[in-house]
Amino acid sequence: MQDNLSEKQKKFLYILLFLSLLIRLATLGAYPLTDNTEARYAEVAQEMLASGNWIVPQLHGEKFWSKPPLSIWAASASMALLGKHEFSARLPSFLFSLLIIIIVYGLARHQRGRFFGLSTCVVLMSSVLFFVNSGALMTDAALTLGTTLSMAAFWMTIQQSSHPRGIHAYLFFAGLAIGLLAKGPVAVVLTFMPIAFWTAWKNRWQHVWTRIPWIRGLILTTVLALPWYLAAEHRSPGFLNYFLIGEHWNRFVHPGWTGDLYGSSHSHPRGTIWLFWIPAAFPWSILLPWFVFRKKRFRQALSATGHADEWTAYMVAWTLTPMVFFTFAGNILWTYVLPGLPAFSLLVAGLFSFASASPSSDDRLPSSISPLLAAGFIVPVFFAVLISAWHFYPQKNSQKYLVEAFHDLRPTMDSRLIYLFERPYSAEFYSASAAIELLHADDLYPFFQDPIQDFFAVEKRHLIHVPPELMEKLTSIGQYDEFVLLREKTDAEANPSAATPSLPTNKRQDKHHAEFCSPTGVWEMKTYWTIARKEGVQMLRNKRGMLWLVSYNGLLSAFSPLLVSDTELNCLPERRWNY
Numbered sequence: 001m002q003d004n005l006s007e008k009q010k011k012f013l014y015i016l017l018f019l020s021l022l023i024r025l026a027t028l029g030a031y032p033l034t035d036n037t038e039a040r041y042a043e044v045a046q047e048m049l050a051s052g053n054w055i056v057p058q059l060h061g062e063k064f065w066s067k068p069p070l071s072i073w074a075a076s077a078s079m080a081l082l083g084k085h086e087f088s089a090r091l092p093s094f095l096f097s098l099l100i101i102i103i104v105y106g107l108a109r110h111q112r113g114r115f116f117g118l119s120t121c122v123v124l125m126s127s128v129l130f131f132v133n134s135g136a137l138m139t140d141a142a143l144t145l146g147t148t149l150s151m152a153a154f155w156m157t158i159q160q161s162s163h164p165r166g167i168h169a170y171l172f173f174a175g176l177a178i179g180l181l182a183k184g185p186v187a188v189v190l191t192f193m194p195i196a197f198w199t200a201w202k203n204r205w206q207h208v209w210t211r212i213p214w215i216r217g218l219i220l221t222t223v224l225a226l227p228w229y230l231a232a233e234h235r236s237p238g239f240l241n242y243f244l245i246g247e248h249w250n251r252f253v254h255p256g257w258t259g260d261l262y263g264s265s266h267s268h269p270r271g272t273i274w275l276f277w278i279p280a281a282f283p284w285s286i287l288l289p290w291f292v293f294r295k296k297r298f299r300q301a302l303s304a305t306g307h308a309d310e311w312t313a314y315m316v317a318w319t320l321t322p323m324v325f326f327t328f329a330g331n332i333l334w335t336y337v338l339p340g341l342p343a344f345s346l347l348v349a350g351l352f353s354f355a356s357a358s359p360s361s362d363d364r365l366p367s368s369i370s371p372l373l374a375a376g377f378i379v380p381v382f383f384a385v386l387i388s389a390w391h392f393y394p395q396k397n398s399q400k401y402l403v404e405a406f407h408d409l410r411p412t413m414d415s416r417l418i419y420l421f422e423r424p425y426s427a428e429f430y431s432a433s434a435a436i437e438l439l440h441a442d443d444l445y446p447f448f449q450d451p452i453q454d455f456f457a458v459e460k461r462h463l464i465h466v467p468p469e470l471m472e473k474l475t476s477i478g479q480y481d482e483f484v485l486l487r488e489k490t491d492a493e494a495n496p497s498a499a500t501p502s503l504p505t506n507k508r509q510d511k512h513h514a515e516f517c518s519p520t521g522v523w524e525m526k527t528y529w530t531i532a533r534k535e536g537v538q539m540l541r542n543k544r545g546m547l548w549l550v551s552y553n554g555l556l557s558a559f560s561p562l563l564v565s566d567t568e569l570n571c572l573p574e575r576r577w578n579y
Helices: 008-027 037-051 071-084 085-114 114-125 130-131 140-161 169-181 186-202 205-211 214-235 239-254 274-280 285-291 295-301 308-326 333-354 370-390 401-409 425-430 441-448 458-465 513-519 519-534
Strands: 416-418 436-437 457-458 476-480 483-488 547-550 556-559
Touching: 008 114, 008 370, 037 071, 037 085, 071 140, 071 169, 071 416, 071 436, 071 556, 085 130, 085 333, 114 130, 114 333, 114 370, 130 333, 130 370, 140 169, 140 205, 140 333, 169 186, 169 214, 186 308, 214 239, 274 285, 274 333, 274 457, 285 333, 295 416, 295 513, 295 519, 295 556, 308 333, 370 425, 401 476, 401 483, 416 441, 425 556, 436 441, 436 513, 457 458, 457 476, 458 483
Parallel strands: 416 436, 416 457
Antiparallel strands: 457 483, 476 483, 547 556
């Protein structure tokens, strides 16, 4: 069955796909690396680059056994080429996702034609989880690349009438190697589980056995993946036991598994993965009831190739495998449904491809394609708006702005940034692993016995655990999400009677003015002004062009940028209004 879309109509789909990719690429560096996952992998990649140890990933200088290194290799290489920042850290995930789109397009075009391939890519790229993950520093994009390559290559090999053991047969095993280096044996399970189900369902055992070069293919997978596993075990004994038994078996079987050395378990009631699938596949997951209701017509839509039943069964098995498998897992994340989204996109696109087959009398889009275009815009546009809004609340779930404030305000390069009780991974990355972590409040005392003026970051809820005599030696700079940045007081601040600054006579001498013009107040104003000057998105102007900032004592005040500058900070201007 051939689609009847005009070239103008197909152009809409090309534009939509291009804009989705462009928005995701443009936003890779538009927001900070978030805790815990992104920042943790970024720090591991940064330490790999610094240490030169590309065999055993490291975190805090210790062995990082949580995941195989493919995503970390890619992030480290990207940082080496482009520098250490958000864009370079996230770029490999985008490239992995782009390769997935190319593979899915090739499979769909081979099956139904160019429009089918194009609409499949639009559906996939505009799914919430795929769109978000295509720019997130995680291992799931690389895993999905491996499973998608294997599943697509397997189908192409089985359906070929000539040269059954061509390049596609070996790409199947190359995909297995990619999955093993991306996330481990779970890639093999997510690949063979739907293939075994489909083979049994359609009784294709003979074809699968004769058309796939199992011996040579498995040798290829072994040659590509096994050397790293052996080298990692040799360099860090105990790796295979922790990774295979701990990260795979114990994490899968035991809810709330406490053996995780690098994060935390994600315990959910068994079966929650099916609920995760709904937002992950949004907006296309809302079409699922219609698929069930129109089952007969949907099957007809997929009958054009002569392999309708086999194709549908293969796509359904591929789609459902992550949910079926992780139904029995004790610890799950919503990203675990990602390997099934390419197949789900092929199913959704099949429906739209069938609906577009009716002739259209003009160049306007058929009514059945309009929802495709409209729904395809939802996720990319909403994500772009969300990232733009992020800048009004830039401190959420990342220590980037706290670390930048420290760099801007430290009086000397010797000043240290010290995290008390807990140091988030993003603090390590943005400080280039220079941020210090102290686990006990008593460890603070030595830092007050040297002449270096240090900065301290403490979660607000932990401030009560800081000894009162030390709190008297600290002044608050500001709060960044749940963390408060504190600065060690200068001698003048610690002994105000020894050095009391004279106030300008032409300024108001009220209580608030005295507070703002005190040494502490001047420093606080400099803090906010420096941050505002550096992060312009934090500045809000009213209709009169005044600059609005929140002062350290909670008053919302208006300042003229001409009166408050980097060279005129000895006092706040007289023109100040309480909100």
